[in-house]
Amino acid sequence: MTSHFGLMVVFALFVSIVFATLMRDEPxxxxxxxxxxxxxxxxxxxLAGWLLYPLPF
Amino acid sequence: xRATAADRAASSANPYLICAVAxxxxxxxxxxxxRIQKGLIxxxxxxxxxxxGLLLQGRLFPFEVSQPLVALAxxxxxxxGVPYFIAKAMGAGAGNVIAITYEYGNAFLIVAGLLNMLxxxxxxxxxxxxx
Numbered sequence: 001m002t003s004h005f006g007l008m009v010v011f012a013l014f015v016s017i018v019f020a021t022l023m024r025d026e027p028x029x030x031x032x033x034x035x036x037x038x039x040x041x042x043x044x045x046x047l048a049g050w051l052l053y054p055l056p057f
Numbered sequence: 058x059r060a061t062a063a064d065r066a067a068s069s070a071n072p073y074l075i076c077a078v079a080x081x082x083x084x085x086x087x088x089x090x091x092r093i094q095k096g097l098i099x100x101x102x103x104x105x106x107x108x109x110g111l112l113l114q115g116r117l118f119p120f121e122v123s124q125p126l127v128a129l130a131x132x133x134x135x136x137x138g139v140p141y142f143i144a145k146a147m148g149a150g151a152g153n154v155i156a157i158t159y160e161y162g163n164a165f166l167i168v169a170g171l172l173n174m175l176x177x178x179x180x181x182x183x184x185x186x187x188x
Contacts, residue, residue, distance in 0.1 A: 014106040021098045
């Protein structure tokens with residue numbers, strides 16, 4: 001896979017899993033936090049991409 | 058999470074030895090202290106992230122003191138523990154700078170090592186009875 005978006009999602013998935021597992025003890029809480037982190041990372045990445053798009057460099 | 062019987066058994070172990078195990082084997086410190094679920098997740102996730110970084114043709118950086126950023130990247134890479142040395146022994150991690158995924162590979166490898174360092178600190182906190 002060489003899609004930038006796909007790789008970003010895979011990267012965000014790994015980081016979300018580790019952070020959620022570290023920061024919460026109960027599986028349900030881990031799942032909830034992991035989903036929120038993943039959405040935040042991917043959404044933030046897409047938003048940053050759109051904000052940087054008009055820049056000439 | 059409250060201390061379990063396994064936690065109490067592990068509490069007699071040297072926290073620094075637990076840190077060494079946690080560094081060498083991702084999730085090993087948690088498994089030793091009875092945090093089986095967390096340990097297994099780390100044991101699967103971090104080596105997988107490391108392998109994906111290698112498959113993306115990222116580089117395991119050498120310690121070059123003359124180039125501080127390269128040395129920092131090497132320090133982060135080595136945070137992965139035993140998988141780092143296995144990859145080095147197998148000749149993996151040479152890096153292909155013209156590959157389109159090279160920088161992504163580096164990011165996966167570096168962040169996998171840094172996350173393992175974070176997990177070592179968490180294992181140390183558990184060993185100290187802070188969590």
